[in-house]
Amino acid sequence: MRAVVVRAFGGPEVLELVDVPVPVAGPGQVRIRVEAAAVNPVDAVTRAGVLAAAGLMEGHGQAGIGWDVAGVVDAVGPRSAGFSPGDRVIGLRDRLDVPLGTYADYVVLDAAAVAPAPAGVPAVAAATLPLNALTADQALDLLGLAGGSTLLVTGAAGAVGGFAVELAALRGLRVVAVAGPADGELVRRLGAEWFAPRGAGLADRVRGLVPGGVDGAIDAALTGVAALGAVRARGSFVAVAAGAAPVGLRGITVRTQWVAADGPALARLSALAGQGRLTLRVAATHPLEDAALAHRRLAEGGLRGRLVLTTGQYTSRT
Ligand SMILES: NC(=O)c1ccc[n+]([C@@H]2O[C@H](COP(=O)([O-])OP(=O)(O)OC[C@H]3O[C@@H](n4cnc5c(N)ncnc54)[C@H](OP(=O)(O)O)[C@@H]3O)[C@@H](O)[C@H]2O)c1
Numbered sequence: 001m002r003a004v005v006v007r008a009f010g011g012p013e014v015l016e017l018v019d020v021p022v023p024v025a026g027p028g029q030v031r032i033r034v035e036a037a038a039v040n041p042v043d044a045v046t047r048a049g050v051l052a053a054a055g056l057m058e059g060h061g062q063a064g065i066g067w068d069v070a071g072v073v074d075a076v077g078p079r080s081a082g083f084s085p086g087d088r089v090i091g092l093r094d095r096l097d098v099p100l101g102t103y104a105d106y107v108v109l110d111a112a113a114v115a116p117a118p119a120g121v122p123a124v125a126a127a128t129l130p131l132n133a134l135t136a137d138q139a140l141d142l143l144g145l146a147g148g149s150t151l152l153v154t155g156a157a158g159a160v161g162g163f164a165v166e167l168a169a170l171r172g173l174r175v176v177a178v179a180g181p182a183d184g185e186l187v188r189r190l191g192a193e194w195f196a197p198r199g200a201g202l203a204d205r206v207r208g209l210v211p212g213g214v215d216g217a218i219d220a221a222l223t224g225v226a227a228l229g230a231v232r233a234r235g236s237f238v239a240v241a242a243g244a245a246p247v248g249l250r251g252i253t254v255r256t257q258w259v260a261a262d263g264p265a266l267a268r269l270s271a272l273a274g275q276g277r278l279t280l281r282v283a284a285t286h287p288l289e290d291a292a293l294a295h296r297r298l299a300e301g302g303l304r305g306r307l308v309l310t311t312g313q314y315t316s317r318t
Contacts, residue, residue, distance in 0.1 A: 004291045006063045012272040012295035022098060023108040025077035030111050031155035032124025036127035037102040038068035039294045039307040047295065053198060054242055057096035064101030068094045070117055070127035080111040088117040090270060092130040094261040103291055105311050113261030118274035118284030125280040128306040133269045133278060135259040136163035139238045140171060141256050143216040152206060152230050155221030156192065157183035159306055160240060164191040164218045166169060166278055176206055176214060190279060202228030281305030
């Protein structure tokens, strides 16, 4: 089968399409025939060696690329309850220490990282759900805000931020969304009560909307102190990248969220997507062999929706 891997860190050109044996599902695992794999910022920083430099993965050997997958179960390992060949699924590869990722014709995942695909949703859209919806959901859990509380979401037009806005609104939170000047309508449609265009003086502008500051923040745009300044004293703040967490001034609790695969939570999010209560956004699709091109497009920024790689298994029906 084909898989995209990295054997030397660097720019998009180091992404190699290689032929490898089809992996075997071990105990507690399922093998998925990949139809679609989303292209996420974590794939770019893995490829560039940033995660290895940060001590999150080894810096030598072969690294698999890709976390998000949508496809069809084609084999189940021993003691893999819950799935059968032919099931349409989505899943999250959240292990960095494996030589193959979801940019491949097949991927083996722990069954506990897999969930039924959202009903009636094409695989390319379904593949945009796992990583970023789980991250947003887990960040909201970490904040633990009660219904009616106010929440700041930076990067609200992005993948993590967009899901954070929608999931927060579903939890009854009142959201201030920070995004580019052209994104106001989008973030309001996702459920934001207020829109604050990104840029200088963010804290004061947010405090103009929510006197005293918001109860919590999810900083999906990695703005650090700029977003922290909008949080009230003894509020809470979630950063989503190593090194992006500001010091918790004014008694603010600052935590860093690192996503974890969670099949039951993913099944709940998948059901919401199937009901149209979570918005799945695809910017464009590229065939697997054009992974480097997709990484170049991601690096250019300004995308709204995710780039998604498709394999030969994908047809517009799926
Ligand atoms: N910790 C975890 O478990 C975890 C999981 C998933 C993702 N992440 C991280 O979360 C971050 C966001 O990921 P993503 O997939 O949501 O990225 P994304 O889709 O590219 O979204 C980021 C958004 O932030 C916007 N932005 C950039 N600077 C901004 C600013 N100063 N103020 C407001 N918005 C700004 C971008 O707009 P433009 O496109 O116009 O620049 C973009 O819309 C990445 O660093 C990613 O690696 C962490």
